[in-house]
Amino acid sequence: xxxxxxxxxxxxxxxxxxxxxxxxxxxxxxxxxxxxxxxxxxxxxxxxxxxxxxxxxxxxxxxxxxxxxxxxxxxxxxxxxxxxxxxxxxxxxxxxxxxxxxxxxxxxxxxxxxxxxxxxxxxxxxxxxxxxxxxxxxxxxxxxxxxxxxxxxxxxxxxxxxxxxxxxxxxxxxxxxxxxxxxxxxxxxxxxxxxxxxxxxxxxxxxxxxxxxxxxxxxxxxxxxxxxxxxxxxxxxxxxxxxxxxxxxxxxxxxxxxxxxxxxxxxxxxxxxxxxxxxxxxxxxxxxxxxxxxxxxxxxxxxxxxxxxxxxxxxxxxxxxxxxxxxxxxxxxxxxxxxxxxxxxxxxxxxxxxxxxxxxxxxxxxxxxxxxxxxxxxxxxxxxxxxxxxxxxxxxxxxxxxxxxxxxxxxxxxxxxxxxxxxxxxxxxxxxxxxxxxxxxxxxxxxxxxxxxxxxxxxxxxxxxxxxxxxxxxxxxxxxxxxxxxxxxxxxxxxxxxxxxxxxxxxxxxxxxx
Numbered sequence: 001x002x003x004x005x006x007x008x009x010x011x012x013x014x015x016x017x018x019x020x021x022x023x024x025x026x027x028x029x030x031x032x033x034x035x036x037x038x039x040x041x042x043x044x045x046x047x048x049x050x051x052x053x054x055x056x057x058x059x060x061x062x063x064x065x066x067x068x069x070x071x072x073x074x075x076x077x078x079x080x081x082x083x084x085x086x087x088x089x090x091x092x093x094x095x096x097x098x099x100x101x102x103x104x105x106x107x108x109x110x111x112x113x114x115x116x117x118x119x120x121x122x123x124x125x126x127x128x129x130x131x132x133x134x135x136x137x138x139x140x141x142x143x144x145x146x147x148x149x150x151x152x153x154x155x156x157x158x159x160x161x162x163x164x165x166x167x168x169x170x171x172x173x174x175x176x177x178x179x180x181x182x183x184x185x186x187x188x189x190x191x192x193x194x195x196x197x198x199x200x201x202x203x204x205x206x207x208x209x210x211x212x213x214x215x216x217x218x219x220x221x222x223x224x225x226x227x228x229x230x231x232x233x234x235x236x237x238x239x240x241x242x243x244x245x246x247x248x249x250x251x252x253x254x255x256x257x258x259x260x261x262x263x264x265x266x267x268x269x270x271x272x273x274x275x276x277x278x279x280x281x282x283x284x285x286x287x288x289x290x291x292x293x294x295x296x297x298x299x300x301x302x303x304x305x306x307x308x309x310x311x312x313x314x315x316x317x318x319x320x321x322x323x324x325x326x327x328x329x330x331x332x333x334x335x336x337x338x339x340x341x342x343x344x345x346x347x348x349x350x351x352x353x354x355x356x357x358x359x360x361x362x363x364x365x366x367x368x369x370x371x372x373x374x375x376x377x378x379x380x381x382x383x384x385x386x387x388x389x390x391x392x393x394x395x396x397x398x399x400x401x402x403x404x405x406x407x408x409x410x411x412x413x414x415x416x417x418x419x420x421x422x423x424x425x426x427x428x429x430x431x432x433x434x435x436x437x438x439x440x441x442x443x444x445x446x447x448x449x450x451x452x453x454x455x456x457x458x459x460x461x462x463x464x465x466x467x468x469x470x471x472x473x474x475x476x477x478x479x480x481x482x483x484x485x486x487x488x489x490x491x492x493x494x495x496x497x498x499x500x501x502x503x504x505x506x507x508x509x510x511x512x513x514x
Contacts, residue, residue, distance in 0.1 A: 050290070050293045051303075051305055053290070053294045054293050054297075054298060054304070054305075054308075055296065055297040055298070056297070056298060056299065057146070057169050057170055057171060057190075057297055057299065057300075058146040058171040058299065059174060059185070059187070059188065059299035060171050060174045060175050060178065060185070061143045061144050061145070061146055061168050061172055061174075061175060062141045062142060062171070062172065062176075062178070062179065064462070065462045065463060066141040066175055066179045067175070067178050067184075068178040068181070068182045068183055068185075069184060071184050071186075073122065074123065074356070076123070078124075079122055080119060080120060081118075081119070081186055081311075081314060082117060082118070082119050082184060082185045082187075082353075083117070083118045083120075083185070083187045083188065083311075084115065084116070084117055084118075084173065084174055084177055084185050085115070085116040085118060086112050086170050086188060086189070086190040087112070087113055087114025087115075087196070088110045088111070088113070088190055088191070088192045110166055110192075111166060112134070112161070112164055112173045113134045113162050114131075114262075115131065115162070116129055116130065116132075117129065117132075117177060117181070119183075119353045119356075120315060120318060121358060122356055124314060124317040124318060125319075125322060125358070126322035126358040126359075126360060126362070126363070127315075127318045127323045127499075128324050128326070128352075128359040129324065129326060130326050130327070130328055130350075130353065130494075131259050131325070131326070132161060133161075133256065133259070133327070133328065133330055134161065135255065135337075136160065136328070136330065136338070136339050136340065136341065137160060137333055137338045137339070138158060138159070138161055138180055138340075139155055139158065139180075140154065140155040140163065140164050140167065140176050141172075141175050141179045142154040143168040143171070143172035144168060145169065146168065146171065150168065152167040152168055164176040170188050170190050170297065170299075171188075171299075173188070174188050174299075180350075181350040181353070181354070182350065183350060186301070187299050187301055187311070188298065188299050189296055189297070189298050189302070190296070190297040190298070191296060191297070196240070196241050196244065196295075197238055197240070198294070198295055199292065200235075200236050200240035201236055201237040201291070202287055202288045202291035203269065203272075203273065203288070204272075204276070205236045205272075206234065206235060206265060206269045206272050207232050207233070207234050207235075208228075208235055208243055208261075208264060208268060209231065209232045209233075210228050210230060210231070210233075210505065211505050211507050211508055212230050212507075212508040212510070213228070213230050213514050214227065214228050214513060214514070215249070215513070215514040216242070216246045216249040216250075216512060217512075223249065224241075224243075224245040224246040224247070224248070225242050226239070226243055226245075226246045226249065227514070240265070243261060244261070244262050246258060246261060248512060249508060249509055249512035250506050250509065251506070251507050251509065256327060256330070256495075260497075260506070263325040263327075264504045264506065266325065267320075267325065267500075267504070270320055270323065270499060271320055271499070271500070271502070274320060289305075293305065320499045321498065321499060321500040322499070323498070323499030323500075324358070324360045324499070325496065325497045325498075326349065326359060326494035326495060327495050328341060328342075328346050328349065328494070329341065329345035329491050329493035329494055331343075343429050344429055344473075344474070345494070347429040348491055352490065359490045359496060360496070361489060361490065373441040375438060375439055375440075375441055377445065377446035378446075380413070380416075380450070381415065381417070382417070383415055383417060383446065383447065384417040384418075384419075384466055384467060385410055385415055385417060385418040385419070385466075385467050385469055386418075386420075386464075386467070387403045387406050387410070387418060387419065387469045387471065388420075388426055388468060388469070389401075389420075389471055390426040390428030390431070390432075390470040390471055390472045391473050391475070391476050393427060393429070396473070398427075399476050402476070403422060403471060404420040404422070405479075406420075406451075406475075407419055407420040409451075409479050410447070410450070413451075415450070421468075426470060427473070428470045428471075428473065429473050431470065431472035431474055432453075432457050432458070432459055432469075432470050432472065433445075433448045433457065433467065433468070434460070434464045434468045434470065435458070435459075435464065435466070435467050435468070436460070436461065436465055437460075438460075440466065440467055441460070445458050447467060447469060451469075452480065452481045452482075452483070453481055457483075
């Protein structure tokens with residue numbers, strides 16, 4: 001399973017680790033279908049039994065204003081699928097406590113230590129995965145626990161993304177992703193420590209590679225306990241969990257490196273499942289179906305075996321060679337203990353997924369032409385424009401008085417009602433013009449045109465009450481806006497790994513060989 005938690009390390013070690021749990025979830029769903037189709041009428045009760053195994057929770061418990069718009073269909077009427085895979089570090093059972101360690105955390109609020117967004121293209125020709133480091137600092141939106149009604153206020157300062165799970169459940173983690181990426185999430189799947197082990201056992205051995213003997217263990221008790229010889233080894237069960245948790249011993253010992261190992265395991269697992277003829281064995285399939293349904297917590301839209309099957313039929317259409325695993329581009333925070341989305345690169349990666357552009361670079365260029373509003377713009381001097389300073393980035397402070405400078409620029413161009421809003425210093429990678437409703441779309445487009453801002457950077461948003469220009473980190477100086485000449489190539493900082501790559505092998509830190 002990919003949803004492995006980290007070693008018993010202190011938060012914010014050398015980096016952020018990457019989630020792993022999606023692969024098991026989606027590919028085991030394929031198996032469920034086979035089980036169901038082979039049991040006929042006698043299997044009806046078993047079908048009901050499997051349904052009862054599945055734990056369900058609300059999909060998105062954030063406010064409506066923080067939610068992303070649903071994905072649009074392509075010319076053929078097909079829509080992409082976005083599934084958030086969550087690995088919980090809950091120590092709520094004896095087994096989870098034993099596997100996760102850290103006895104003082106028993107029965108405390110769970111954290112989403114593994115988070116992976118799986119994007120399946122509308123035409124089902126490719127799949128892109130983005131992992132977010134657990135220690136990513138961001139704004140967590142307001143969430144309401146669907147069971148207790150408890151309201152968790154939006155964070156007033158940057159918070160760790162993995163804390164979102166403890167703010168009402170997985171639906172808050174979904175809400176956090178949507179607010180950050182503006183990508184609509186259709187479903188989530190969540191698994192805990194014990195679920196990872198049981199799924200890894202049910203799947204069977206998955207080959208992984210290390211370039212030297214490794215023993216992930218320190219004299220102070222840190223490390224996953226993973227002990228392997230140099231070369232390729234087939235791992236399952238607890239050993240698979242150790243691989244997915246290993247930080248100490250892999251490369252530089254960072255959480256980012258752990259993510260790399262998780263990506264290798266996932267790709268190998270997918271190849272193994274697709275090539276393993278033994279999965280045609282009804283008994284093995286039944287065991288796998290039983291394990292998968294007991295291990296998973298899903299949103300209500302995936303709460304039956306039939307719904308999981310329907311999802312699996314879509315997922316298995318994607319060839320392994322068109323699966324791309326990535327990590328959200330990141331930079332270290334000022335104290336070096338946490339990470340932040342890397343300006344420009346992270347926004348670009350999110351845009352590629354949002355626009356359904358394959359991360360392997362094998363797509364034909366999709367048209368992103370923006371239609372001109374049918375609502376005519378008012379005269380320039382009648383358009384009320386609020387200008388905000390969004391020049392703050394992960395590495396630089398906001399430029400002083402930037403909103404006032406650009407407001408005066410607009411006034412000079414005839415937009416007499418342009419005013420600076422100095423109440424909030426926002427962080428926006430790219431300059432954007434937002435408007436709340438269709439009757440102001442033409443006005444927003446007119447403002448953008450006057451400043452040379454591309455029409456694609458004019459966005460409808462319920463976060464504003466009128467035409468609002470947010471001057472982003474890409475326009476920190478000068479009075480002429482120069483749009484970034486972007487392309488659709490995946491940023492190198494996303495560390496992409498192809499699903500068909502059989503040569504991947506983890507480098508072992510010499511201090512952890514045996």
